[in-house]
Amino acid sequence: MESKNISLFFLGKGGVGKSTTSALIAVYLAGQGKDVLLVSMDPAHNQSDIFETSLSEKPYNITDNLAASEINIDLWIKNYLSEIEAQIKHSYSYLTALNLENYLDVIKYSPGIEEYAMLLAYKEIQKKYFEKDYIIYDMPPTALTLKFFGLPKLSMLWIEKLLDLRNEIIKKREIITKVKIGSKEIERDKILNKLNEQVKNYNLISKNFQDNKKTIINLVMNNDKLSFSESELIIKKLGTFNLFISNIIINKIQQDFSIHEIQKRFKHNSIKTFPLSKIPLIGLLSLKNFIASGVLLEGF
Amino acid sequence: MKESIDKIMRQLSSFFKYFDAASKNKAIDIMEFELGEMENIFALLVLGAFIGFPSPPMQITLDLMPDMENHFLMMLNKVDTAESPISDLLSAFDVI
Numbered sequence: 001m002e003s004k005n006i007s008l009f010f011l012g013k014g015g016v017g018k019s020t021t022s023a024l025i026a027v028y029l030a031g032q033g034k035d036v037l038l039v040s041m042d043p044a045h046n047q048s049d050i051f052e053t054s055l056s057e058k059p060y061n062i063t064d065n066l067a068a069s070e071i072n073i074d075l076w077i078k079n080y081l082s083e084i085e086a087q088i089k090h091s092y093s094y095l096t097a098l099n100l101e102n103y104l105d106v107i108k109y110s111p112g113i114e115e116y117a118m119l120l121a122y123k124e125i126q127k128k129y130f131e132k133d134y135i136i137y138d139m140p141p142t143a144l145t146l147k148f149f150g151l152p153k154l155s156m157l158w159i160e161k162l163l164d165l166r167n168e169i170i171k172k173r174e175i176i177t178k179v180k181i182g183s184k185e186i187e188r189d190k191i192l193n194k195l196n197e198q199v200k201n202y203n204l205i206s207k208n209f210q211d212n213k214k215t216i217i218n219l220v221m222n223n224d225k226l227s228f229s230e231s232e233l234i235i236k237k238l239g240t241f242n243l244f245i246s247n248i249i250i251n252k253i254q255q256d257f258s259i260h261e262i263q264k265r266f267k268h269n270s271i272k273t274f275p276l277s278k279i280p281l282i283g284l285l286s287l288k289n290f291i292a293s294g295v296l297l298e299g300f
Numbered sequence: 301m302k303e304s305i306d307k308i309m310r311q312l313s314s315f316f317k318y319f320d321a322a323s324k325n326k327a328i329d330i331m332e333f334e335l336g337e338m339e340n341i342f343a344l345l346v347l348g349a350f351i352g353f354p355s356p357p358m359q360i361t362l363d364l365m366p367d368m369e370n371h372f373l374m375m376l377n378k379v380d381t382a383e384s385p386i387s388d389l390l391s392a393f394d395v396i
Contacts, residue, residue: 087366116359158356190367
């Protein structure tokens with residue numbers, strides 16, 4: 001079913017305050033009467049600490065219309081591999097399946113599995129909680145987040161090449177069958193079907209990511225040189241996937257902060273600022289008090 | 301006289317039928333060899349990670365693997381005979 005919600009992603013360099021910022025926006029939107037789900041994709045899982053409760057995959061109701069959950073990526077990897085292993089054991093002959101067991105054991109350490117598990121979790125959340133007004137994703141630090149956003153495009157490059165070759169193979173096989181038996185092969189190629197299914201999946205995800213009415217990507221940064229450089233890198237890299245940052249949030253700003261330099265460097269993005277809180281933003285009450293202190297959160 | 305011509309025509313027709321079938325079989329053999337090589341390239345592209353080749357994002361391999369037992373076995377066999385690719389080719393064209 002088509003989801004009606006808006007997904008807000010919060011990403012940025014480690015330690016800039018992604019989790020706190022996403023928690024603040026979640027509390028703010030819930031305060032505006034919206035039905036909000038806050039999802040932590042970050043393995044560091046700071047949301048449990050921020051809301052002073054032990055969160056899990058199952059959304060926990062923080063308020064009437066704000067729920068939060070933490071995704072266990074390792075569990076998603078384990079479940080995905082178990083499913084593949086079961087399919088292989090079912091469809092392969094006994095000896096091949098037996099010989100493959102060692103290979104399958106190693107796969108769980110393959111690079112790329114983590115971001116795919118995140119993509120699977122994202123798909124499931126979008127499907128399961130399509131009735132929410134907002135789903136807010138607290139993302140892991142830069143490297144993994146970029147891999148997550150880049151995976152559909154990278155996968156499509158490979159799948160398109162594989163599809164071309166598969167179609168050539170099927171065409172040749174059909175000619176051989178026609179000459180030998182005198183009729184065209186009617187049996188459907190399972191591999192082709194799976195490749196087409198993957199194309200459909202990745203196109204849907206890419207379309208969602210690129211639809212700026214459905215997906216709003218927020219880049220959180222601090223007013224320091226390292227944070228600036230990494231943010232520029234993130235913007236550039238996301239641009240190669242045709243994804244654009246909607247808001248740049250300069251977090252933990254202090255009295256002597258000047259927005260002009262930042263506006264010059266990030267002239268194509270909307271810039272928002274969050275002041276440094278005098279007290280640690282831990283607990284729902286602290287978050288609500290911080291919002292009530294006049295922090296401008298409009299536009300999310 | 302007419303009978304003799306009919307007989308020759310029948311013999312000629314059967315010769316050409318045989319010749320046609322033999323040519324067809326030969327052409328099909330070569331196409332099947334080509335098909336086998338294409339399937340092997342497909343297997344190497346998808347399952348290359350298992351024999352140290354660059355491979356697509358792992359989930360593409362994993363999603364296709366349940367339907368690729370034959371490709372898997374074919375690829376492993378090809379690895380065994382990889383040192384003598386010419387012999388495969390010569391066999392396909394009946395050179396030796």
